[in-house]
Amino acid sequence: MPELRLRINxxxxxxxxxxxxxLLDVLREHLWLTGTKKGCDQGACGACTVLVDGRRIVSCLxxxxxxxxxxxxxxxxVDHPLQEAFVRHDGLQCGYCTPGQICSAIGMLSEHAxxxxxxxTEALAPxxxxxxxxxxxxxxxxxxxxxxxxxAEAIQEVAS
Amino acid sequence: xxxxxYLRATDVDVALQRIxxxxxxxxxxxxxxxxxxxxxxxxxxxxxxxxxxLPLDGIEELPDGGLRIGALVRNSDLAAHPVVRxxxxxxxxxxxxxxxGQIRNMATVGGNLLQRTRCLYFYDEASACNKREPGAGCAxxxxxxxGNAVLGTSDACVATHPSDMAVALAxxxxxxxxxxxxxxxxxxxxxxxxxxxxxxxLESQLESDELITAVELPPLPVAAHSYxxxxxxxxxxxxxxxxxxxxxDFGADGRIADVRLALGGVATKPWRARTAEQLLxxxxxxxxxFATAAAAELAAxxxxxxxxxxxxxxCRTVVAVLRRLTTERSGS
Numbered sequence: 001m002p003e004l005r006l007r008i009n010x011x012x013x014x015x016x017x018x019x020x021x022x023l024l025d026v027l028r029e030h031l032w033l034t035g036t037k038k039g040c041d042q043g044a045c046g047a048c049t050v051l052v053d054g055r056r057i058v059s060c061l062x063x064x065x066x067x068x069x070x071x072x073x074x075x076x077x078v079d080h081p082l083q084e085a086f087v088r089h090d091g092l093q094c095g096y097c098t099p100g101q102i103c104s105a106i107g108m109l110s111e112h113a114x115x116x117x118x119x120x121t122e123a124l125a126p127x128x129x130x131x132x133x134x135x136x137x138x139x140x141x142x143x144x145x146x147x148x149x150x151x152a153e154a155i156q157e158v159a160s
Numbered sequence: 161x162x163x164x165x166y167l168r169a170t171d172v173d174v175a176l177q178r179i180x181x182x183x184x185x186x187x188x189x190x191x192x193x194x195x196x197x198x199x200x201x202x203x204x205x206x207x208x209x210x211x212x213x214l215p216l217d218g219i220e221e222l223p224d225g226g227l228r229i230g231a232l233v234r235n236s237d238l239a240a241h242p243v244v245r246x247x248x249x250x251x252x253x254x255x256x257x258x259x260x261g262q263i264r265n266m267a268t269v270g271g272n273l274l275q276r277t278r279c280l281y282f283y284d285e286a287s288a289c290n291k292r293e294p295g296a297g298c299a300x301x302x303x304x305x306x307g308n309a310v311l312g313t314s315d316a317c318v319a320t321h322p323s324d325m326a327v328a329l330a331x332x333x334x335x336x337x338x339x340x341x342x343x344x345x346x347x348x349x350x351x352x353x354x355x356x357x358x359x360x361x362l363e364s365q366l367e368s369d370e371l372i373t374a375v376e377l378p379p380l381p382v383a384a385h386s387y388x389x390x391x392x393x394x395x396x397x398x399x400x401x402x403x404x405x406x407x408x409d410f411g412a413d414g415r416i417a418d419v420r421l422a423l424g425g426v427a428t429k430p431w432r433a434r435t436a437e438q439l440l441x442x443x444x445x446x447x448x449x450f451a452t453a454a455a456a457e458l459a460a461x462x463x464x465x466x467x468x469x470x471x472x473x474x475c476r477t478v479v480a481v482l483r484r485l486t487t488e489r490s491g492s
Contacts, residue, residue: 019166019208020198042196044397049262058262061195065166066188066210108261116240119256119396124245139396140260 005068008033009077015064023067024048024059027074035075035099039142046141049100049107050074056107058140075099080106085154093145101141105155108137112159129159161199165207172216172339172373175209180341180369187211187371189232189271192263197276201285202292212268216373219243225379231270231337231372235325236261238269248377250386250405254328254424257390260397270372273326273336273352274364277319278399280304290316291360305466307399310474311427313462317360320425321353322399327424328388329375330432331405337374338366349375353429382409382418385489389481390424391473400425402474408445408485416440416449421478426461426470433457436478445486447479454478 004015006026015030024041027033027050039047041060048059051073082102085091092098112133115125120136134152143151167185169175179185184206188194197203216230219241227243238244239255259267281287281299288297300308300318308318326349334349353364366372386407392398403424411417419440421433436453443449454475461471 018163020161020163022195042199043192043260043263046260046262055265056262057266058192058260061192061263061266063166063188063191063195063208065168066191066212104262107265111236111261114240116236117245117252117256118261119253121256124242136396137261140262 004064006031006064006072007070008072009074010071017064019063019065021064022060023050023062023064023072026064027059033074033076037096037099039097039100044142045097045100046104047097047100049104049141051103051107054107054110056104073103075103078102078106081158082106082154085158086151089150089154089157090147091150091154092143092147097141097143097145101138101143101151104138104141105151105158108134109155109159112137129156131156134159162201162204164198164205166210167207168210169214172214172371173341175211175214176339176341176369176371178209179371182207183368185209189268190234190263190266191271192259192267193271193275200283202276202283211371222376222379227377229269229375229377231374232268234265235259235267235269235272236264238325239264246384248328248332248380248383248386250383250388250407251325251328251332251377253388254324254390254403254405257388257403258324269325269375272323273329273349273372273375274366275322276363278322279308279319282319291319291356291363294359294361301464305464307401307425308464308467309426309428310461310463310467310470311423311431311458312355313428314356314358314360316358317356317428318464319356319360319428320399321427321429323430324388324390324400324403324424326353326430327403327422328386328405329377330430331386331407331420331422332377332380332383333420335376335378336372337376338370339373340367340370342369344373346376349430350432356428380407380420382407382420385409385485386420387481387485387488389477389484391477392425402426402470402477404474404477404481406478406481406485408482408489410445410489414444416443416445421453421457423457423474423478426474433478435459440482445482447483450479450482451475 039045436457
């Protein structure tokens with residue numbers, strides 16, 4: 001198995017892993033970037049969300065080999081106003097889903113800025129990021145503590 | 161997960177030659193369904209040929225007014241495309257009502273068509289499933305079958321096809337382009353998926369050496385007046401109990417001049433509702449004609465104890481969507 005080369009948070013990393021290993025497991029178990037969390041490991045909870053070339057994906061369903069050469073951003077590489085806003089608005093309790101929520105929200109804000117619609121968008125392209133838009137667009141991230149109101153408020157504050 | 165060989169394809173022809181000589185190989189797109197199935201042990205390919213770097217990710221307007229969608233276009237990019245939003249709005253809506261933002265960024269158009277059922281018993285290796293293991297039986301019949309199909313079922317299988325996108329594509333009369341080292345063929349979307357019959361493990365016309373390369377949409381003026389409604393147990397991120405893709409247009413006499421109707425969540429494949437369409441064409445737009453057409457389509461339904469409610473729910477959803485489209489047209 002040739003060595004896998006991944007570019008993460010602006011740095012080159014090497015990992016000697018079999019092709020069935022997920023990007024999530026490479027991050028956590030091989031590179032010790034444990035900020036990215038494993039929740040369901042089947043794409044349902046969003047805790048493992050990272051950015052690839054600026055787009056949010058779930059790293060648990062991503063085979064690491066597929067992402068060689070891509071620009072991967074994990075929570076360790078994030079410095080964004082959303083982080084302070086989550087703290088200010090109590091957008092967390094246990095904090096386990098927070099790295100995924102933050103990465104997902106960053107990706108979501110870029111999608112909205114680029115004019116991508118959501119299921120809550122009635123017009124051809126989205127206008128303001130309403131609370132309904134935020135909730136629909138963030139529905140891939142589950143918070144078992146139920147800090148959703150704070151999460152939505154934090155994102156709303158940063159969006160406006 | 162069982163290990164496998166990984167190959168990264170950079171050329172379509174090379175990928176096709178490779179899979180032709182390696183029957184245990186599978187193409188890997190976004191991986192959102194296949195990786196999960198491999199982790200569960202339901203799929204165990206010997207080789208994965210990663211096709212995500214092949215140049216099949218473009219969306220191109222055709223001279224006739226149609227649209228050619230590369231098989232590797234990500235679901236989110238297709239849903240956001242201005243031509244799709246404007247000319248085929250129900251296709252964009254259907255995609256955006258499926259999965260999550262993260263998964264739509266990964267999942268490809270070709271992979272969406274080939275995703276496998278989420279029937280609980282297909283996923284549970286301890287249960288009998290004819291789709292997973294031909295001849296094993298079907299635990300869904302006697303089990304928790306709230307999510308299962310009422311149309312197109314057989315004694316062997318009652319699993320639904322889970323895609324929302326494919327329901328809108330069925331209504332549009334989309335055509336699937338597939339290639340192999342033997343050549344190229346074009347398969348109407350409505351014929352692409354197979355009814356389960358006695359062979360529920362065979363799910364589409366795609367041969368093991370074939371690759372979906374594109375999906376083509378014909379020009380379809382009626383699709384500009386279309387809507388997709390999905391009824392489900394949660395407001396977001398759940399598979400459909402019932403979904404309806406509909407497009408409707410009227411003649412100068414106020415009667416229905418063109419109509420497209422397809423159903424999801426109730427059938428073993430994306431279900432084009434041709435019986436209802438025939439009854440609606442030329443009819444007056446009224447609650448009665450909508451209800452009669454919906455009932456005629458669902459007349460063939462075979463309910464199970466847990467999913468009989470879907471018949472009435474499907475009829476009411478069809479009526480509601482057609483009513484909405486009628487109101488929109490008379491208001492514009």
